[in-house]
Amino acid sequence: MLALLVAQNIAFYVIAALMVFGALRVVTCKNLMHAALWLVLVLAGVAAQYILLAAEFVAITQVLVYLGAIIVLFLFGIMLTRTKTGTDDNLNNSAGARRMAALIGVLLAGVMGYSLWDGFGKREFGELTVQRTAEVSDSIFSTYLLPFEVISILLLAALIGAIVLARRD
Amino acid sequence: MLVNQFLFLGAILFCIGVYGVLARRNAVLVLMSIELILNSVNINLVAFGAMWHVTDPSNLSGQVFALFVIAIAAAEVGVGLAIVLLIHRNRQSIDVNDVDLMKG
Numbered sequence: 222m223l224a225l226l227v228a229q230n231i232a233f234y235v236i237a238a239l240m241v242f243g244a245l246r247v248v249t250c251k252n253l254m255h256a257a258l259w260l261v262l263v264l265a266g267v268a269a270q271y272i273l274l275a276a277e278f279v280a281i282t283q284v285l286v287y288l289g290a291i292i293v294l295f296l297f298g299i300m301l302t303r304t305k306t307g308t309d310d311n312l313n314n315s316a317g318a319r320r321m322a323a324l325i326g327v328l329l330a331g332v333m334g335y336s337l338w339d340g341f342g343k344r345e346f347g348e349l350t351v352q353r354t355a356e357v358s359d360s361i362f363s364t365y366l367l368p369f370e371v372i373s374i375l376l377l378a379a380l381i382g383a384i385v386l387a388r389r390d
Numbered sequence: 391m392l393v394n395q396f397l398f399l400g401a402i403l404f405c406i407g408v409y410g411v412l413a414r415r416n417a418v419l420v421l422m423s424i425e426l427i428l429n430s431v432n433i434n435l436v437a438f439g440a441m442w443h444v445t446d447p448s449n450l451s452g453q454v455f456a457l458f459v460i461a462i463a464a465a466e467v468g469v470g471l472a473i474v475l476l477i478h479r480n481r482q483s484i485d486v487n488d489v490d491l492m493k494g
Contacts, residue, residue: 229391237399244403244426248410253418260422263403267429270396274440279432279456286460291425291467298418298471302478311485312416322412326405333401337394344393347444352453360450361457372461379465386472389479 233273240266251312253299257292264288278354396437403430417474417484421467428463432456 243262250256264287271280313319361369403426410423439452478484 226391230395233391233395237395240399241402241406244406247422247426248406248413248419253416256419256422260425263426264429267433270399270433271436273391274396274436276436276440276453276456279436279453279460282457282460283432286464287425287429291464294467294471295418295422298421298474301475302418302484312414312419314413314415314487319413322409325412326409329408330401330405333404334398337397337401341392341394341397344441346391346393346441349391349440349444350447352440352443352450356448357450357453357457360454364451365454365458368458372458376461376465379469383468383472386469387475 229273233270236266236269236273240270253303253312254296257295257299260295261288261292264292275349275351277351278357393437393441396433400430400433400437403427403433415485415487417477417486417489418471420486421470421474424470425463425467428459428466432459435459 240263243259243266246259247256247263250259264283268280268283268288271277271283314322407423407426407430410426411420414420414423435452435456437452439450439456442449442452474484477489481488
């Protein structure tokens with residue numbers, strides 16, 4: 222049991238380091254296409270973290286929706302709005318605005334880190350059991366049936382809205 | 391595993407996403423940073439869900455809400471990219487600093 226926990230911890234830290242590096246590259250790199258590809262790394266890392274948390278259905282959904290659909294949408298968006306290939310110097314705000322943004326990010330990280338440490342400290346998960354897809358579907362289609370229907374309407378509205386906005390007339 | 395490992399990871403990703411929203415001026419990159427923020431929230435939701443699942447095996451609210459957030463994110467990206475395409479068609483630029491028609 223202890224060996225399994227050590228393996229989980231090592232996997233967590235390796236994946237987390239890759240994700241943080243990828244996220245930093247997404248917000249700093251000079252090439253739009255590379256930013257989208259670094260985003261793939263971060264999203265795949267999130268799916269791996271869901272597996273570590275024994276949440277199999279959310280992990281599969283993450284791969285299907287984010288890696289399969291949203292990244293392709295982003296690549297379409299980049300290709301349709303880009304004027305020239307290669308690097309683009311016009312992606313970032315001025316240096317002063319970036320310094321202020323970095324300051325805000327660091328302050329936010331400090332506040333959230335302090336409150337998380339204050340609130341949860343060294344609390345352990347305990348014995349993680351797999352949260353089965355059947356149980357998730359039971360929960361969605363009983364307790365959360367009404368929010369599920371609302372989400373369906375929202376997706377339909379977003380679909381129609383996107384078509385109306387993007388078509389040429 | 392500590393609960394805080396996942397919560398700290400979510401907090402760091404959230405802050406990187408906030409930096410991206412504030413520091414980028416390309417609208418597609420701003421949308422990507424918003425995706426980072428939504429994913430960090432999802433990590434938190436699933437971590438809390440796993441935490442409560444240990445004490446109460448019938449409680450799967452964390453995962454259900456993570457799925458709802460994924461659906462909302464998909465809708466948001468679809469509409470957001472449609473708006474970006476429309477701005478590009480009308481102005482030949484997706485610099486968010488140029489879109490200031492409603493600025494007082």
